[in-house]
Amino acid sequence: xxxxxxxxxxxxxxxxxxxxxxxxxxxxxxxxxxxxxxxxxxxxxxxxxxxxxxxxxxxxxxxxxxxxxxxxxxxxxxxxxxxxxxxxxxxxxxxxxxxxxxxxxxxxxxxxxxxxxxxxxxxxxxxxxxxxxxxxxxxxxxxxxxxxxxxxxxxxxxxxxxxxxxxxxxxxxxxxxxxxxxxxxxxxxxxxxxxxxxxxxxxxxxxxxxxxxxxxxxxxxxxxxxxxxxxxxxxxxxxxxxxxxxxxxxxxxxxxxxxxxxxxxxxxxxxxxxxxxxxxxxxxxxxxxxxxxxxxxxxxxxxxxxxxxxxxxxxxxxxxxxxxxxxxxxxxxxxxxxxxxxxxxxxxxxxxxxxxxxxxxxxxxxxxxxxxxxxxxxxxxxxxxxxxxxxxxxxxxxxxxxxxxxxxxxxxxxxxxxxxxxxxxxxxxxxxxxxxxxxxx
Amino acid sequence: xxxxxxxxxxxxxxxxxxxxxxxxxxxxxxxxxxxxxxxxxxxxxxxxxxxxxxxxxxxxxxxxxxxxxxxxxxxxxxxxxxxxxxxxxxxxxxxxxxxxxxxxxxxxxxxxxxxxxxxxxxxxxxxxxxxxxxxxxxxxxxxxxxxxxxxxxxxxxxxxxxxxxxxxxxxxxxxxxxxxxxxxxxxxxxxxxxxxxxxxxxxxxxxxxxxxxxxxxxxxxxxxxxxxxxxxxxxxxxxxxxxxxxxxxxxxxxxxxxxxxxxxxx
Ligand SMILES: Nc1ncnc2c1ncn2[C@@H]1O[C@H](COP(=O)(O)OP(=O)(O)OP(=O)(O)O)[C@@H](O)[C@H]1O
Ligand SMILES: [Mg+2]
Numbered sequence: 001x002x003x004x005x006x007x008x009x010x011x012x013x014x015x016x017x018x019x020x021x022x023x024x025x026x027x028x029x030x031x032x033x034x035x036x037x038x039x040x041x042x043x044x045x046x047x048x049x050x051x052x053x054x055x056x057x058x059x060x061x062x063x064x065x066x067x068x069x070x071x072x073x074x075x076x077x078x079x080x081x082x083x084x085x086x087x088x089x090x091x092x093x094x095x096x097x098x099x100x101x102x103x104x105x106x107x108x109x110x111x112x113x114x115x116x117x118x119x120x121x122x123x124x125x126x127x128x129x130x131x132x133x134x135x136x137x138x139x140x141x142x143x144x145x146x147x148x149x150x151x152x153x154x155x156x157x158x159x160x161x162x163x164x165x166x167x168x169x170x171x172x173x174x175x176x177x178x179x180x181x182x183x184x185x186x187x188x189x190x191x192x193x194x195x196x197x198x199x200x201x202x203x204x205x206x207x208x209x210x211x212x213x214x215x216x217x218x219x220x221x222x223x224x225x226x227x228x229x230x231x232x233x234x235x236x237x238x239x240x241x242x243x244x245x246x247x248x249x250x251x252x253x254x255x256x257x258x259x260x261x262x263x264x265x266x267x268x269x270x271x272x273x274x275x276x277x278x279x280x281x282x283x284x285x286x287x288x289x290x291x292x293x294x295x296x297x298x299x300x301x302x303x304x305x306x307x308x309x310x311x312x313x314x315x316x317x318x319x320x321x322x323x324x325x326x327x328x329x330x331x332x333x334x335x336x337x338x339x340x341x342x343x344x345x346x347x348x349x350x351x352x353x354x355x356x357x358x359x360x361x362x363x364x365x366x367x368x369x370x371x372x373x374x375x376x377x378x379x380x381x382x383x384x385x386x387x388x389x390x391x392x393x394x395x396x397x398x399x400x401x402x403x404x405x406x407x408x409x410x411x412x413x414x415x416x417x418x419x420x421x422x423x424x425x426x427x428x429x430x431x432x433x434x435x436x437x438x439x440x441x
Numbered sequence: 442x443x444x445x446x447x448x449x450x451x452x453x454x455x456x457x458x459x460x461x462x463x464x465x466x467x468x469x470x471x472x473x474x475x476x477x478x479x480x481x482x483x484x485x486x487x488x489x490x491x492x493x494x495x496x497x498x499x500x501x502x503x504x505x506x507x508x509x510x511x512x513x514x515x516x517x518x519x520x521x522x523x524x525x526x527x528x529x530x531x532x533x534x535x536x537x538x539x540x541x542x543x544x545x546x547x548x549x550x551x552x553x554x555x556x557x558x559x560x561x562x563x564x565x566x567x568x569x570x571x572x573x574x575x576x577x578x579x580x581x582x583x584x585x586x587x588x589x590x591x592x593x594x595x596x597x598x599x600x601x602x603x604x605x606x607x608x609x610x611x612x613x614x615x616x617x618x619x620x621x622x623x624x625x626x627x628x629x630x631x632x633x634x635x636x637x638x639x640x641x642x643x644x645x646x647x648x649x650x651x652x653x654x655x656x657x658x659x660x661x662x663x664x665x666x667x668x669x670x671x672x673x674x675x676x677x678x679x680x681x682x683x684x685x686x687x688x689x690x691x692x693x694x695x696x697x698x699x700x701x702x703x704x705x706x707x
Contacts, residue, residue, distance in 0.1 A: 250513055318550075319511075320546065320548060320550035321550065321552065321553070322511065323508065323511065323546060323550060324546070324550040324551070324552060324613070324616075325552070325562075326508065326511060326535075326536075326539060327506070327508065327539060327543070327544040327546065327617070328539070328540075328543065328562060328563035328566075328616060328617065328619075328620055329536055329537075329539040329540030329543075329563060329566065329567060329620060330536070330562075330566055331536045334566055338562070338566075339552055343553060
């Protein structure tokens with residue numbers, strides 16, 4: 001009975017069913033594109049806001065001064081005894097800076113009415129910097145050297161638009177006259193805002209000298225922890241997934257293990273922090289704030305997140321490959337290592353990188369094991385350095401956001417940029433490795 | 442089950458048997474797939490397993506090199522002996538057994554590696570070649586025997602998975618013969634091959650018969666008749682009839698065999 005209608009239906013005209021099917025498909029595609037569009041938009045907003053906030057952190061304002069190192073102040077007895085010279089504290093160097101900036105102002109012929117305490121232009125870090133320089137180069141005593149010192153956070157903020165004459169009036173750390181002076185010094189070529197590697201290399205600095213704070217210790221700490229995670233979680237995770245997937249008998253016990261691993265992957269990371277505090281610090285007596293403890297905690301957290309995708313990757317290898325290998329007389333071990341593992345490697349790698357990425361960005365468990373401490377000393381090279389105090393990048397970001405000075409806002413965003421760059425690098429490495437493995441069919 | 446004195450007791454007639462299977466049952470969980478099957482497989486002969494789809498030919502074939510070990514739910518009972526030795530003895534390493542009893546699977550399953558590596562893999566892990574030249578020889582010889590050499594000799598470094606289905610099956614045959622097994626189990630080796638390649642594989646089977654014992658599962662009555670000397674007919678997990686190929690095809694004893702070979706069941 002449908003024969004007649006069927007014969008009349010032209011192929012050139014879609015029938016009602018086809019039309020509604022095509023419409024449904026079109027709608028679905030639109031939904032998909034909307035979803036992707038929203039995601040891309042959110043990502044763009046995120047990136048733009050972070051970059052616009054954080055780019056300033058990589059720029060810093062410097063002032064060039066000719067600093068005189070008078071012998072009567074720095075080495076009264078004139079015998080260059082390091083122990084005696086070290087008795088002159090950072091405070092003792094402050095007058096040097098004061099006279100250097102005054103000299104510079106005079107030399108440039110700058111006159112500003114009502115200017116008081118021009119040394120406030122300069123970071124408190126500068127005195128410490130000078131002191132370290134003199135202690136390691138005693139021969140400069142009695143001479144005058146050209147120095148580039150950090151401008152204070154407010155002066156720096158002025159050139160980044162954070163500080164204005166208006167806000168300077170209400171600020172006890174800086175006055176509008178200072179800002180006029182800053183402009184004058186800039187015109188004279190004594191002041192410059194430029195790229196600042198020290199943001200990446202220097203350690204953190206105290207609350208009132210944001211201009212001197214950097215991510216050096218945090219980056220090292222994060223790097224050490226990733227090293228620990230990689231060295232422990234990769235072999236343990238891959239070995240565990242291979243054993244569970246390829247060798248372990250299927251029984252109640254292995255089922256139980258499986259359920260537990262899945263549950264562990266879902267445990268909030270802060271719980272691992274408590275566990276780490278109890279086991280590694282209180283019980284095993286490992287030092288607080290040490291990358292080794294952080295690495296161990298993150299390993300515990302990462303292991304299930306590596307094992308689950310690795311097992312999935314192994315299970316996805318077609319059983320016919322295993323049969324083929326066993327059929328020519330390969331042992332189970334040979335089957336796994338010659339055939340199954342290479343095929344599963346891309347999936348395992350992906351899981352590993354996702355696990356590492358999560359570990360790199362993890363903050364909560366590290367707070368509990370004391371990695372939130374203020375650390376100015378770089379940790380030593382591994383392996384000893386693994387036991388030295390350090391912070392981690394995400395914790396450092398958290399630290400920056402906790403501080404009052406508005407200059408830390410840009411530094412927090414700058415630290416996020418650094419963290420994102422590290423994640424980008426690890427992901428690119430993963431993609432590259434995956435391609436390499438996939439090329440082997 | 443494990444009778445250490447068995448090999449000396451074997452009679453002259455039994456010594457000619459490569460495989461002797463007695464009372465073999467196979468279960469997939471609750472599915473009784475092979476029911477009390479006893480078969481003796483002669484050395485230097487081709488034995489064909491025929492029967493309708495799902496009757497257990499592959500399952501029984503896989504018992505002979507213990508491939509069923511790899512299936513968790515599969516349980517094999519009964520006595521299977523290779524040269525008088527119980528292959529299910531706990532002391533037997535299935536790896537050693539499979540080196541002696543090669544297998545070509547029903548679905549072509551080349552390794553995702555180069556054609557060369559596919560064939561060379563077995564000889565490599567068993568240490569059959571002492572150098573590159575010798576390995577090259579084995580690869581070429583095996584590919585020639587599998588009637589594949591001409592088609593792939595210029596692309597040995599290309600992936601084996603990039604071959605056509607029939608070529609892949611011949612690659613798997615080459616891979617199986619490269620390890621010089623004493624027994625070769627072939628599960629429908631020609632189901633994906635054209636008549637020319639089929640003829641070549643049948644030629645190979647004939648040639649291998651001079652030295653080896655072969656068991657071949659096939660759905661083609663003509664092929665069974667052409668290449669085999671013995672034929673076993675399976676039906677619903679039972680061995681219905683087993684005997685000389687000529688007898689089975691010309692003069693079947695069981696009515697089910699007759700119906701099957703004349704195309705009335707299956
Ligand atoms: N891996 C397995 N798990 C569970 N049951 C299986 C498995 N393999 C085979 N079976 C069952 O065992 C029985 C016999 O299967 P088998 O593969 O041996 O048949 P066959 O004779 O080789 O069929 P065909 O000619 O279609 O290849 C079937 O009922 C099948 O469902
Ligand atoms: Mg089959």
